[in-house]
Amino acid sequence: NAGVTQTPKFQVLKTGQSMTLQCAQDMNHNSMYWYRQDPGMGLRLIYYSASEGTTDKGEVPNGYNVSRLNKREFSLRLESAAPSQTSVYFCASRLGGFDSYEQYFGPGTRLTVT
Amino acid sequence: AQTVTQSQPEMSVQEAETVTLSCTYDTSESDYYLFWYKQPPSRQMILVIRQEAYKQQNATENRFSVNFQKAAKSFSLKISDSQLGDAAMYFCAYRSENTGNQFYFGTGTSLTVIP
Numbered sequence: 001n002a003g004v005t006q007t008p009k010f011q012v013l014k015t016g017q018s019m020t021l022q023c024a025q026d027m028n029h030n031s032m033y034w035y036r037q038d039p040g041m042g043l044r045l046i047y048y049s050a051s052e053g054t055t056d057k058g059e060v061p062n063g064y065n066v067s068r069l070n071k072r073e074f075s076l077r078l079e080s081a082a083p084s085q086t087s088v089y090f091c092a093s094r095l096g097g098f099d100s101y102e103q104y105f106g107p108g109t110r111l112t113v114t
Numbered sequence: 115a116q117t118v119t120q121s122q123p124e125m126s127v128q129e130a131e132t133v134t135l136s137c138t139y140d141t142s143e144s145d146y147y148l149f150w151y152k153q154p155p156s157r158q159m160i161l162v163i164r165q166e167a168y169k170q171q172n173a174t175e176n177r178f179s180v181n182f183q184k185a186a187k188s189f190s191l192k193i194s195d196s197q198l199g200d201a202a203m204y205f206c207a208y209r210s211e212n213t214g215n216q217f218y219f220g221t222g223t224s225l226t227v228i229p
Contacts (some may be wrong), residue, residue: 108157
């Protein structure tokens with residue numbers, strides 16, 4: 001039981017390049033999330049997926065797209081990377097439902113855009 | 115959107131002493147959940163403790179306890195008998211019962227434990 005996994009762990013991009021961050025969970029969770037973490041800003045929600053087949057914007061969605069490929073996988077795509085997207089990205093999952101409290105986080109991806 | 119405020123960017127505590135981290139939040143809702151997460155240098159986010167707003171009793175998990183003041187919209191974390199392993203960033207988070215899929219995080223408090 002690996003929990004939430006993210007690939008890659010580190011990435012350096014040039015401005016204008018594209019890439020996809022991958023996230024997978026093996027806990028049969030319904031809800032999945034993408035956050036970015038910047039110094040002094042805490043975690044900010046980019047997109048989330050309440051259940052397979054649905055996605056919704058969070059607080060800072062501009063410049064990103066997501067795909068909920070199946071129940072296990074939730075990817076985040078940067079179509080044209082910008083230096084402002086330099087950050088640490090976290091994927092998280094939650095069982096979902098009334099009494100499902102906890103989010104489980106992946107180890108994060110450190111992305112640098114030059 | 116709800117806002118979560120952590121007014122202490124940095125705190126320090128002597129080993130074995132007690133420290134309290136502050137968190138306030140802004141909401142018009144009556145049903146919600148509050149959380150404290152710990153992020154050590156490994157970057158892994160770890161749930162420390164949670165509180166349901168409908169419960170009057172403050173949550174406790176071993177050396178960690180909260181002081182939940184619903185009317186004041188305050189949710190502080192008390193760490194007793196501080197240990198070196200408690201050194202980390204601590205984030206306060208809010209989740210609405212009504213729009214339950216969005217979590218809102220504070221900006222974090224960096225805790226240093228002095229041997």
